[in-house]
Amino acid sequence: xxxxxLFFVFxxxxxxxxxxxxxxxxxxxxxxxxxxxxxxxxGSLSDVILIALCIAFNYFTALELDHLRRSDSRILxxxxxxxxxxxxxxxxxxxxxxxxxxxxxxxxxxxEFSFTVPKVPVGISFFTFSAISCLCDVAKxxxxxxRNPLDFALYIAFFAKITSGPIVKxxxxxxxxxxxxxxxxxxxxxxxxxxxxxxxxxIMAGCLGFLFDGIKAQDPASLSVAGAWTGALAYSxxxxxxxxGYSDMAIGLGKIFGFSFAKNFDHPYSxxxxxxxxxxxxxxxxxxxxxxxxxxxxGSRVGRAxxxxxxxxxxxxxxxxxxxxxxxVVWGIYHLLxxxxxxxxxxxxxxxIPSLLRAAMTFLLAxxxxxxxxxxxxxxxxxxxxxxxxxxxxxxxxxxxxFYLNGGVFLLVCAxxxxxxxxxxxxxxxxxxxxxxxxxxxxxxxxxxxxxxxLALLMLGCTAFMIxxxxxxxxxxxF
Amino acid sequence: MKDNHQSKKTLLxxxxxxxxxxICFDIVSLIIPDRQFSETENRMLAGPPEITGEGxxxxxxxEDTAKYLSDQFAYRDTWASMSFFVRHTIFHQNxxxxxxxxxxxxxxxxxxxxxxxALRQKLDAVNLVAKKYIHVNQCISVIxxxxxxxxxxxxxxxxxxGQIQKIREINDSLHGIKTCDVSGTFRQHRDEELYYHTxxxxxxxxxxxxxxxxxxxxxxxxxxxxxxxQRVSESFDGTLASKSGCxxxxxxxxxxxxxxxxPVSVHYSEIDGMKGTIYESSFLSxxxxxxxxxxxxxxMVTIRTTAGTDRTLLLIKDSYANCFxxxxxxxxxxxxxxxxxxxFDTVDMIITQNDVTDLLYLYNADTxxxxxxxxxxxxxxxxxxxx
Numbered sequence: 001x002x003x004x005x006l007f008f009v010f011x012x013x014x015x016x017x018x019x020x021x022x023x024x025x026x027x028x029x030x031x032x033x034x035x036x037x038x039x040x041x042x043g044s045l046s047d048v049i050l051i052a053l054c055i056a057f058n059y060f061t062a063l064e065l066d067h068l069r070r071s072d073s074r075i076l077x078x079x080x081x082x083x084x085x086x087x088x089x090x091x092x093x094x095x096x097x098x099x100x101x102x103x104x105x106x107x108x109x110x111x112e113f114s115f116t117v118p119k120v121p122v123g124i125s126f127f128t129f130s131a132i133s134c135l136c137d138v139a140k141x142x143x144x145x146x147r148n149p150l151d152f153a154l155y156i157a158f159f160a161k162i163t164s165g166p167i168v169k170x171x172x173x174x175x176x177x178x179x180x181x182x183x184x185x186x187x188x189x190x191x192x193x194x195x196x197x198x199x200x201x202x203i204m205a206g207c208l209g210f211l212f213d214g215i216k217a218q219d220p221a222s223l224s225v226a227g228a229w230t231g232a233l234a235y236s237x238x239x240x241x242x243x244x245g246y247s248d249m250a251i252g253l254g255k256i257f258g259f260s261f262a263k264n265f266d267h268p269y270s271x272x273x274x275x276x277x278x279x280x281x282x283x284x285x286x287x288x289x290x291x292x293x294x295x296x297x298x299g300s301r302v303g304r305a306x307x308x309x310x311x312x313x314x315x316x317x318x319x320x321x322x323x324x325x326x327x328x329v330v331w332g333i334y335h336l337l338x339x340x341x342x343x344x345x346x347x348x349x350x351x352x353i354p355s356l357l358r359a360a361m362t363f364l365l366a367x368x369x370x371x372x373x374x375x376x377x378x379x380x381x382x383x384x385x386x387x388x389x390x391x392x393x394x395x396x397x398x399x400x401x402x403f404y405l406n407g408g409v410f411l412l413v414c415a416x417x418x419x420x421x422x423x424x425x426x427x428x429x430x431x432x433x434x435x436x437x438x439x440x441x442x443x444x445x446x447x448x449x450x451x452x453x454x455l456a457l458l459m460l461g462c463t464a465f466m467i468x469x470x471x472x473x474x475x476x477x478x479f
Numbered sequence: 480m481k482d483n484h485q486s487k488k489t490l491l492x493x494x495x496x497x498x499x500x501x502i503c504f505d506i507v508s509l510i511i512p513d514r515q516f517s518e519t520e521n522r523m524l525a526g527p528p529e530i531t532g533e534g535x536x537x538x539x540x541x542e543d544t545a546k547y548l549s550d551q552f553a554y555r556d557t558w559a560s561m562s563f564f565v566r567h568t569i570f571h572q573n574x575x576x577x578x579x580x581x582x583x584x585x586x587x588x589x590x591x592x593x594x595x596x597a598l599r600q601k602l603d604a605v606n607l608v609a610k611k612y613i614h615v616n617q618c619i620s621v622i623x624x625x626x627x628x629x630x631x632x633x634x635x636x637x638x639x640x641g642q643i644q645k646i647r648e649i650n651d652s653l654h655g656i657k658t659c660d661v662s663g664t665f666r667q668h669r670d671e672e673l674y675y676h677t678x679x680x681x682x683x684x685x686x687x688x689x690x691x692x693x694x695x696x697x698x699x700x701x702x703x704x705x706x707x708x709q710r711v712s713e714s715f716d717g718t719l720a721s722k723s724g725c726x727x728x729x730x731x732x733x734x735x736x737x738x739x740x741x742p743v744s745v746h747y748s749e750i751d752g753m754k755g756t757i758y759e760s761s762f763l764s765x766x767x768x769x770x771x772x773x774x775x776x777x778x779m780v781t782i783r784t785t786a787g788t789d790r791t792l793l794l795i796k797d798s799y800a801n802c803f804x805x806x807x808x809x810x811x812x813x814x815x816x817x818x819x820x821x822x823f824d825t826v827d828m829i830i831t832q833n834d835v836t837d838l839l840y841l842y843n844a845d846t847x848x849x850x851x852x853x854x855x856x857x858x859x860x861x862x863x864x865x866x
Contacts, residue, residue, distance in 0.1 A: 006552065007545050010501045017498065044538035119537075184491055191493045207570045214574070256494075403573075403636035411570040452492035459500055464561035467552055468724065 001042045002163065003249045004201050006466045012039065013253075020257060029154050029177065032257060039159035040122060047121045051162075055153045057087060058131040062152070065138045066145035081139045088128045088135075095120050100324035123162040125321060129288055130156055134170035136292050143171040151177040160253035164246050166264040166284035169291065173259065180258035190255025195455045195462070197248025200241045202465040208238035208415060211408040215400075216374070220383040224394040227401025228387040230408060235374050236367045237415040240269065243282070269366070269419045272358040273350060274338040277366060285321070289314050304344070312336055322373070327381055331372045338365060508553040517555070518766040521721035524550035556726075563724045573634035575723035581632040584728030586719035587625045588679045590640040593848040601847075602652050604857035605840065609655035612830055612838070615793075618696040619840040620659040621646050621847045622681065622689060622799055625674040628665045642844045649847075657696045661689045676728040678717025679843070680769055683733045683802045690806040697792070697837055699810045706735040706806075711760070715768045732768055734758060734805065741784050741809045748779035748822075757782065757804060772801040778822035782814040792837045793829060795819060795853070800841040811837070819856035826857050 001008050016035050023031045041048045061084040068077040093101075098117050106113050134155065137143040146152040155173055156162075215223070215231030223231075247264035254261045268281035278286050297310040319332020342350065350358065371388065375381035387393040394401070417423070434443040517524050528534070528543030552558070566572040573580050579587045609617050626633060627642035643662045650658035665673055665688065673685035681689075687706075694701040715730035745754040762770035773780055776798055791813040794800055800816065807814055815833060817824070829835065840853075847853070 001541060001545075005545055006549050007541075010505055010548070014498055014501045014505075017494070041535075042538070042541040044541075045536045188491055188493055191491075191497055195493070195497065203565065207566055207572065210566070210572055210574075399636050399638055403634070403638070406635050407571045407573045411572075414570075448490060448492045452496045455493050456496045456500060459497060461561070461565060463500075463504070464558040464565070467549055467555060467558040468562040 001039060003160075003246065003253070004198060004466065006463075007042075009198070009462075009466065017256060028257075029148075030150055032158065033150055033154045036154065036157040036159040036162065040157065040162065043122050044119070046118075050121050051127065051157055052153075054088070054091065054127065054131060055149075055156050058084070058134060058156065059146075059149050059152045061087075062134055062138045062145040063147075065135060069139060069141055077139055081135055084135045085132055088131045092124055092128045095124055097320070097324045123164065126165045126167055127156050127162055129167045130161075130170070132292060133167070133288060136296075137170040137174075143174045146174060146177060148178075158254075158259075160250045160257070160259075161261070164243075164250065165282075166247055166250060166261055167288050168261050168284065169287065172262065176259050180260075182258045186255045186258065186260075190252045190257075192451070192455060193248050193252030193255065195252075195459050197245045197250075197252055198462045199458045200245030200248065202245075202462050202469070204415060204418065205238045205242035205245060206465050206469055207411055208234050208241060211404055211411065212238055212374075214404050218400055220380055220387060221392065222394055222398075222400075223384070223387040224396060224398040224401040225388065225390045226397035226405050228384060228393070230401060230405045230412075232367050232371045232384075232388065233412055234404075234408065236269075236363075236370045237412065237419060239370060239373075240265070240419055241415065244268075267419065267421045269363050269416070270359055270421055271362045271366075272355050273342055273362055274335065274365060275342050277362055278335070278339070281366075285318070289318055293317060308340065311340065315339070325376075326378055327372055327375050330378060330381070331369055334369050334372060504553055508548075508551060511551075511553050513551050517550075519556045519559070519716070519721060519726060520724075521718060521766055559724050560726060567725070573637070575725065578719050578723035578725075579626065579634055579637050580723060580725055581629070581634060583632055584676045585625065585629060585632040585674075586677055586717075586723055586725060586728075587629070587633065587674075588719060588845065589638065590624065590626060590642060591845055591849045597851050597854065598649075598848055600858075601851070601854045602649065604854050605656065606652075606654055608826060608838075608857050609653070612835075613655070615830065615835055615838050616657075616696075616698070617655070617838040618657040618659060618693065619650075619653060620661060620689065620693050620842075621649055622841070622843045623662050623665060624679065624843055624845050627844070628662070628669050628673065631669070645848065646844055659689075659693045659696055661692050664688055664692055672731075675715065675717050675730045675769075677715065677720040677726075677730050678769065679719055679845070680717070681799060681802075681843075682730075683735055683805075686799070686803045687735060687806065690803060693839070693841075697807075697810070697839065701806075704737045704739060704809050707738055709734050709736060711758075711771060712763050712768050716766070717769070732763075732771060734771070734802075736805065737809055739809065741786055743808060744783045745773070746781045746783075747774070747777045748781075749777060757808070769798070769801070773804065773816070776801070776818050776821060777816070778818060779824065780816040782808070782816070784808055784812060784814075786810060786812055788812055790836045791815065791833055792839060793817065793833070793835045794839050794841060795826075795856070796839075796841045797843060797846040797850070799843045799846075803841060817856070819852040820850060822856065824856075825859060 001012070003009075012035075019031060019035075020028060037048055040051060061080065064080055065077060065084070068080060095117060099115060102113060102115055134145075134152075138145045146155065155170065155177060161168060211234035212231055215227055215234065218227065244265035251261045251263065262283065264282060264284050266280040266283065268277055271277035271280055294310055294314050297313060298306060299310065300307050302310070315332045315336035316329065317332075318335075319328045319330070322328045322331070353361075368385070368388075371384050372381045375384060383392075390396065397405075431443070431447070434447065437443075438446075513526065514524055515526070516522070525543065525546040528540055528547050530540060534540035534543065549555075563575070566575070567580055574589070577589050579589055581587050605619065623642050623646060624640070626637070627640045630639075646660055646662060650660055665685070668688060671684065672682050673688070674681050691701045710731055710733050712732040713729060715732050716726060717730060720726050720728075743755065743757060745757055746752075747754075757773050758771055759774040760771060762768060762774060767775060769775075782804070786809055788810060790811045792807065792811045792815070794804070794807075794814060794816045796803075796816060796818060797820070798818075804814065804816065813833065815829060815835070817826075817829065830838070842853075
């Protein structure tokens with residue numbers, strides 16, 4: 001069940017909050033686990049079985065690794081670790097990439113073979129990565145294995161993060177499983193984050209989706225420059241609002257139940273370089289690849305050639321992680337090339353460019369990347385990119401392009417401003433102003449109900465969108 | 480894990496507000512009885528989900544519950560208007576679900592794509608029938624849709640329909656059949672109420688203007704009868720309103736009853752018995768108020784009158800013709816309405832069995848260009864005869 005669905009917001013979540021408050025401390029993890037299993041079962045009962053198997057396998061593997069680490073049998077530990085990773089990765093490959101692999105192999109050897117894989121289980125890209133994180137952390141000694149199977153199950157299956165992350169590293173969550181504070185501040189800030197995330201996802205991404213869908217429905221051969229850019233901008237912003245909104249909801253939920261998860265997005269469209277962009281976009285995925293792929297391969301403390309190889313592996317995998325399609329591979333390579341360019345060629349040069357210009361350039365490069373990302377195939381992407389620079393198609397502007405641009409320009413401007421750090425900076429300034437004018441306590445006393453009221457209005461807006469757009473679903477859930 | 484929210488100054492304002500909102504709406508939704516049909520959306524609403532083994536395993540049960548909850552949520556229509564407000568008024572979205580949100584409350588169907596080959600086949604079929612029944616006075620009028628006429632009411636940069644040109648091409652490729660293009664007249668009158676704001680259908684006034692243009696083809700004088708105009712509804716909320724979710728305008732429905740009353744008997748092919756009028760006022764209290772004319776679309780409607788002209792008109796049509804028929808009543812002894820979308824008879828059978836003297840095709844351009852049932856209705860019989 002998506003977190004932005006009416007059933008989740010209006011039935012599951014209030015029930016979960018109330019039950020959680022009524023349950024004594026020692027039973028709370030069990031309750032959360034039960035709720036999580038119900039949450040997964042709601043989508044499909046067969047997913048529960050798969051996830052239960054995954055939990056059982058990784059629980060015992062982690063315990064074994066913990067034991068081997070203490071007993072200093074390095075080779076055996078490595079063997080167990082690698083087979084553990086292989087099982088998780090194998091599961092991911094089977095469900096997500098098998099058909100893609102077979103089709104490509106068939107295309108190369110020139111035969112045909114049809115094969116159907118069962119439906120991709122919910123959150124498989126996310127929970128297998130969580131499991132691998134656990135095995136690596138335990139093997140390395142960064143964290144001890146969790147003895148209580150219920151706690152471990154909760155790490156993998158917690159409903160806030162199972163569908164679409166963030167991919168919380170084991171070492172960041174393990175201790176919180178048994179020792180977390182339930183403060184009013186945490187609950188309140190969690191709730192706020194949840195509502196803000198929900199409105200980013202259902203209102204902003206919903207409205208932007210209309211613009212993008214309108215352009216995507218056109219034949220790419222007949223697009224104009226204005227149309228192609230409107231579509232690309234709308235998609236870039238929609239993806240941001242959709243995914244960062246969803247992450248905010250997940251992190252907010254974590255807080256409501258006492259967990260602190262690091263932020264997953266940090267105003268990525270204000271980045272001043274591509275390197276900066278990847279520190280701010282889907283932070284948990286970047287961190288995962290850094291800690292469990294890049295650094296184990298040697299990271300940057302190796303020769304330049306080896307470093308480039310390491311980066312290539314990371315970006316090929318990052319691309320593929322987003323889906324079984326060549327477009328994602330190309331998108332990964334595109335980002336790899338930009339990062340290599342920044343790291344090895346433009347190092348000093350970039351610093352001399354004013355940061356506003358750099359931010360605009362970075363945004364533009366990201367938008368160009370997303371056009372490949374949303375294309376169904378390479379041919380579409382090529383055609384679309386040519387339209388963006390005015391080669392072929394309907395020239396600079398045609399009626400279709402102008403129709404969507406004219407209708408969407410206000411929305412796009414709002415969305416761009418909303419994606420920068422300006423709104424939060426403005427709120428911060430207002431806060432400080434209030435504190436200066438009236439004393440701090442009174443300001444807080446006044447602001448709390450006012451904020452709550454504004455958020456309640458936002459919540460009503462979200463409800464309207466959730467009811468009227470029953471069909472729209474989460475973009476990132478497909479990855 | 481400690482609950483120490485009493486000790487801190489932070490109070491659970493947002494959390495309490497959230498819980499209040501969701502629980503209140505849950506309770507109200509639970510209390511309000513389930514609706515089976517939504518008049519605003521013009522569709523059946525989901526009922527309580529059924530629990531089946533399969534549904535539980537593949538997630539179907541969850542999906543059904545989500546639909547049920549959304550469809551039966553308290554004040555569903557108000558929520559929908561609210562999201563319409565955000566999308567249209569705040570963020571200027573001018574197109575919803577295939578409908579343009581025009582100015583002055585006009586909703587206009589975005590012209591559908593059509594298959595040129597299928598259209599050519601249809602025109603060939605019309606030509607064939609024209610050649611075959613040379614003694615029957617045959618005419619056709621393809622009526623442009625609102626988006627082609629009221630271009631000034633369309634959102635800025637809305638797609639050009641090209642319909643006026645297309646209608647000209649259609650008329651040019653027909654032979655042995657009289658054609659009537661009302662586009663010019665409609666353009667002159669485009670600032671009057673030719674089409675409903677909330678539906679794709681023309682108003683009775685639009686139909687009347689067209690009638691005056693078509694009349695000479697049928698050898699009738701449109702001025703020989705005058706009409707009493709009656710306003711029968713001021714609350715018509717058409718199908719485009721349902722499709723787009725924009726319910727800001729309510730339309731007026733008028734009927735033009737000839738001042739000199741012609742007694743009629745109306746027979747609907749799928750209903751037993753006769754009716755003494757073409758107006759079905761019971762529909763005025765339902766969602767489908769346009770069905771006040773002939774009770775909506777039927778496969779075949781036979782109207783007998785006491786006009787005493789010895790003429791029988793075969794009217795092959797879509798829903799545009801439903802409000803057009805009232806103008807024809809004083810001129811024909813018998814009018815047979817065929818809607819090929821629902822009728823499985825053949826044109827030959829109907830013409831020969833009923834001694835048809837006149838034949839009129841009356842369609843709106845969108846249906847004429849996209850619907851293929853007319854071709855089947857015309858060619859199926861012709862080719863069978865040839866065999």
